[in-house]
Amino acid sequence: MRKILIIGATSAIAEATARIFAARGDALFLVARNAERLQAIKADLDLRGAVRSATATLDVADFSAHATIVDQAERELGGLDTVLIAHGTLSDQGECEKSIDALRREFDVNALATMALLTLLASAFEARRNGTLAVISSVAGDRGRQSNYVYGSAKAAVTAFLSGLRQRLAKANVNVLTIKPGFVDTPMTAAIANKGTLWAKPERVAAGIVRAIDKRRSVVYLPWFWAPIMLVVKLVPEAVFKKLKL
Template sequence: MQRVLIFGATSAIAEATARRLAATEVAFFLVGRNPKRLAAIADDLGVRTGNRAHQEVADLDELDRHPMIIDRALAALGGLDLALIAHGALPDQRACQQDVGKTMDSIHTNALSAISLSSLIANRFEHAGHGTLVVIGSVAGERGRQSNYVYGAAKGMLAIFLQGLRNRLTPAGCQVITIKPGFVDTPMTKEFAKGVLWAQPDDIARGIVRAIKNKSDVVYLPWFWRGIMAMIGMIPEWIFKRMRL
């Protein structure tokens, strides 16, 4: 039985991924902020798997709680095979520009919290000699754009950290997978106008499960974002800085 720990379990992508993982023999430990939503998802997964899904309500911005949460998950599951870090928040860029405190809050949530969890999980996987860590980043971390560079900076920091973690853990037999979604239609992006480049949470979930199966390293979802970001990356800075993106 695969033992799975999900942080940010009430996010649309995490929920869709958990449902896909529930098609196999699996036991879940779910962590999220919204108690009612978390309980509903746990109940649904319990029905799907025939196993009670453990749950814990927590604000993952509280870094000092991370070790205790992970210890409780390990005790409840009897070990750990897969961890998914899927929490985050999309800040108001203009508000961040006017209030550096909001900028720091976004970096704390979208980078430092995920880095803290990744570090703690990595140490346990390294000691056990196995485990797969999956972390949801963003294509926004590829290049700083005026419209969302605070969020992009946090995701860029996270991507570089995970790259180093992957380099460290590969010899230990552990997998670190960075997921880079493009535009996804979720409650976090409900105010945005949607177009042809937008994906649904289950599209991303399907790609995550495939990445786990294939033991991938860095995955762009949907797939075409790899090409889009490659082209954006080739734009010279003297041109890019004048583009209204």
């Protein structure tokens, strides 16, 4: 039985992942902003087989509240061995180009909040010398594109942070997993009308996350085909890349 903290638990990917954990009889501590939605998810997970579940609300941009939430999760579950950080917003690129406040807000949520939480969790897991820290980054962090380079930059920062953290914690038997989804059909992307063959359902991504955690993977692209796609994208010369509309 795993004792799992999920931050951003009301996101479609996190909820689908939690359902798999619940069906396996794991214990879950769910954190998000929307208390009513958290309670609905908790009730569903209890019916699916979660051996224990509890919830707490958190605005991840309130950095002063992070330690309290982590402590509460430890108390409720009797310790932690797995964390999934899944919160995030899809930045309004146009707004961020015009407003420094919007730019800072997006980095606070999509990058700095994740790093701050990991800083707290890493020390605890390092002392325990066991566990998994899994974080949803994005393929958008592999190379900046004009259509979403603010979001991509935040995810790139998270990916680099996780790489260094993984190297640090490896000697303590703590696995750090970087999860890089491609296009996922969720409420966050509902405004995007034309969803083609590259789009995946949250359930498919969730199954990949659980497999990667079980296998103690370091980096996983979900679905798998995003790994070769992003390799090609990264190899495009800058002289060519500047002329593309991506």
